[in-house]
Amino acid sequence: MSINKQKLVNQIKKKQSCLCVGLDSDMSKLPAQFLHDPNPQYAFNRYIVEQTANYTIAYKPNLAFYESRGAKGFEELKMTVDFIRSNYPDIFLIADAKRGDIGNTSKQYAKTFFEYFDFDAVTLSPYMGKDVVKPFLEYTDKWVILLALTSNASAGEVQYFENNQGEKFFQHILNTGQKWGSPDNTMFVVGATKAEYLKTIRQIAPDSFFLVPGIGAQGGDLEAVIKNGQNKDGGLLINSSRGIIFSKNPHRSAKDLQEQMAKLIKI
Amino acid sequence: MSINKQKLVNQIKKKQSCLCVGLDSDMSKLPAQFLHDPNPQYAFNRYIVEQTANYTIAYKPNLAFYESRGAKGFEELKMTVDFIRSNYPDIFLIADAKRGDIGNTSKQYAKTFFEYFDFDAVTLSPYMGKDVVKPFLEYTDKWVILLALTSNASAGEVQYFENNQGEKFFQHILNTGQKWGSPDNTMFVVGATKAEYLKTIRQIAPDSFFLVPGIGAQGGDLEAVIKNGQNKDGGLLINSSRGIIFSKNPHRSAKDLQEQMAKLIKI
Numbered sequence: 001m002s003i004n005k006q007k008l009v010n011q012i013k014k015k016q017s018c019l020c021v022g023l024d025s026d027m028s029k030l031p032a033q034f035l036h037d038p039n040p041q042y043a044f045n046r047y048i049v050e051q052t053a054n055y056t057i058a059y060k061p062n063l064a065f066y067e068s069r070g071a072k073g074f075e076e077l078k079m080t081v082d083f084i085r086s087n088y089p090d091i092f093l094i095a096d097a098k099r100g101d102i103g104n105t106s107k108q109y110a111k112t113f114f115e116y117f118d119f120d121a122v123t124l125s126p127y128m129g130k131d132v133v134k135p136f137l138e139y140t141d142k143w144v145i146l147l148a149l150t151s152n153a154s155a156g157e158v159q160y161f162e163n164n165q166g167e168k169f170f171q172h173i174l175n176t177g178q179k180w181g182s183p184d185n186t187m188f189v190v191g192a193t194k195a196e197y198l199k200t201i202r203q204i205a206p207d208s209f210f211l212v213p214g215i216g217a218q219g220g221d222l223e224a225v226i227k228n229g230q231n232k233d234g235g236l237l238i239n240s241s242r243g244i245i246f247s248k249n250p251h252r253s254a255k256d257l258q259e260q261m262a263k264l265i266k267i
Numbered sequence: 268m269s270i271n272k273q274k275l276v277n278q279i280k281k282k283q284s285c286l287c288v289g290l291d292s293d294m295s296k297l298p299a300q301f302l303h304d305p306n307p308q309y310a311f312n313r314y315i316v317e318q319t320a321n322y323t324i325a326y327k328p329n330l331a332f333y334e335s336r337g338a339k340g341f342e343e344l345k346m347t348v349d350f351i352r353s354n355y356p357d358i359f360l361i362a363d364a365k366r367g368d369i370g371n372t373s374k375q376y377a378k379t380f381f382e383y384f385d386f387d388a389v390t391l392s393p394y395m396g397k398d399v400v401k402p403f404l405e406y407t408d409k410w411v412i413l414l415a416l417t418s419n420a421s422a423g424e425v426q427y428f429e430n431n432q433g434e435k436f437f438q439h440i441l442n443t444g445q446k447w448g449s450p451d452n453t454m455f456v457v458g459a460t461k462a463e464y465l466k467t468i469r470q471i472a473p474d475s476f477f478l479v480p481g482i483g484a485q486g487g488d489l490e491a492v493i494k495n496g497q498n499k500d501g502g503l504l505i506n507s508s509r510g511i512i513f514s515k516n517p518h519r520s521a522k523d524l525q526e527q528m529a530k531l532i533k534i
Binding site: 024026062064065067068069070071072074075078098099100101102103104105106108109111112115116125126127128129130131132147150152153154155156157158159161162163164169172173176 | 291293329331332334335336337338339341342345365366367368369370371372373375376378379382383392393394395396397398399414417419420421422423424425426428429430431436439440443
C-alpha cells in the first residue's frame with residue numbers, strides 16, 4: 001500500500017499537524033527497559049509510535065541506526081515498518097537513506113525500500129543526476145525526497161557553490177529535480193536552520209512538499225518555517241527526532257509540537 | 268585490519284594490476300548452479316574471488332545488491348568480506364555504498380562499514396560537505412572515496428554546474444574534498460567514460476587515488492585511463508563488474524584485463 005498526495009494532505013488537515021518523527025533509535029541512547037527486549041529497537045519504536053501517532057503524520061527511521069547492527073537491525077526496522085503499516089495505515093513512512101546510485105543498482109535500492117520494506121518515500125542524494133530517481137519513480141504512488149539544502153554546519157561549502165547567474169547549487173537542484181518528477185512524487189529536503197531561505201525556495205518550487213529537518217536539536221524556528229514554507233497543500237513535513245524520542249515524555253513532546261503547528265497551519 | 272597506502276601501492280607493483288572487481292552479485296543474474304546454495308550470493312562471490320584474486324588488487328561489492336534481500340543479503344555480504352579477509356589479506360575491500368549523512372548518523376555508517384563489516388574504504392556522496400567524511404576519517408588506515416565525476420548519462424546536469432571562474436561542480440568537489448582529508452585516506456570516483464577529463468583531474472589532485480568505474484559495460488577506454496590517470500603511486504583502481512563476474516570465464520576476463528594493465532603501468 002502507499003500514501004499518495006491526496007491522502008497525505010487529508011492527514012495534515014485532519015490532525016492539524018505536519019509533524020514527522022525521526023526514528024533515529026540509537027542503541028546507545030535507548031532507555032534501559034528496552035535493552036533487555038529480544039528486539040530492542042523494535043520495542044522502543046513501537047513504544048514511541050504508540051505514544052506519538054495521534055499527533056504525527058509521518059515517521060522517518062534513519063537507516064544508519066539500523067545498519068550498524070547488521071542483519072539484526074535490518075530485521076527490526078522491517079518489524080517497525082510492518083507494525084506501523086498494520087496499526088496506523090494512514091501514516092506516511094520515509095526511509096531516510098540518502099542513497100544515490102544509477103541504473104541497475106538504483107533499481108535494487110528501489111526494490112529494497114518499496115518492496116522488501118513498504119516505505120512510501122526514500123531520501124536520495126541527487127549527485128548523479130536523474131538516473132538516481134528514475135527506478136524509484138516507476139512505482140505508482142511512491143515518492144523520492146531529494147536533498148536540496150541541508151541544515152548541517154558544512155552544507156554551505158558544497159550547496160552554495162554559485163553559477164554566473166547567481167544561482168546556488170541547491171537552487172539548481174530544486175530547479176532540475178522538479179523536471180525529473182512531479183509534485184506528486186518528488187519532495188525536497190530543506191533544512192530549517194535556513195528559515196530565511198524558505199521564502200525563496202517556496203518560490204522556486206511552489207507545489208512541492210518539503211521535508212524539513214533541524215527543528216529541535218538543530219535549533220530551527222518552527223514559526224518561521226511554517227509561515228515561509230507552507231503552501232495550498234500544507235506542503236511541509238517537519239521532522240523532530242531526538243527532541244521527541246529521547247525526551248522524558250515523548251507523548252507530551254509530540255503533542256506540544258502539534259499544538260504549536262495547529263496554530264500556524266492554514267489548511 | 269586494514270590496507271594503508273603503502274600496502275596498496277605494493278600490491279599494484281607486485282601484481283602489475285590496478286584491477287578492482289565489482290561484486291555486483293545481482294540475484295537475477297547468478298548462474299543456476301549457485302541458486303540452490305543456502306547462501307547463493309556468498310557462494311557466487313567466493314567462486315569469483317577464487318577465480319580472480321591473482322589478478323585483482325581490490326573487490327568492491329555494491330551494497331544495493333545485498334540490501335535488496337534484506338537481512339539475508341547483509342549476512343552474505345559479511346560472509347563474503349570475512350572470506351576475503353581470511354584468505355586474501357592483502358586485497359583492498361571497498362563498500363560501494365554511496366552514503367552521505369552527518370554527525371551522529373554518519374558515525375553509525377562508519378561503524379557499519381569499518382566495524383560490523385571490516386571494509387578498508389567506503390564510497391560517499393559529498394553533497395552535505397565535510398560533516399559526511401569526518402567520522403570515517405577518525406579510523407586509522409581506513410579510507411573514504413568521494414564521488415566526483417561519475418560515468419552515467421545524467422551526471423552532467425549536476426556535476427557540470429559551473430561557477431563564474433569556469434570551475435565545474437565536480438572540480439569544486441575535487442578541490443574541496445582534498446582539504447577534508449589527505450591522499451592517505453581520501454580517494455575520488457572519476458568515471459572512465461570521461462577519459463578526456465582525466466588529465467585535468469590528475470592536475471587538480473596529483474597525489475590522490477582515483478576509483479575509476481565504467482571500464483567494460485560502460486565503455487571506457489583502458490589505455491587512455493591509465494595513460495592520463497596514473498601517478499607515482501599508480502594512483503588508480505580501475506573497476507570492472509559485470510564484464511568479469513558474469514562473463515563466461517571470469518578467470519580469463521580478469522587475467523586479460525590485468526595483462527593489458529601490466530603493459531601500461533609504470534611503477
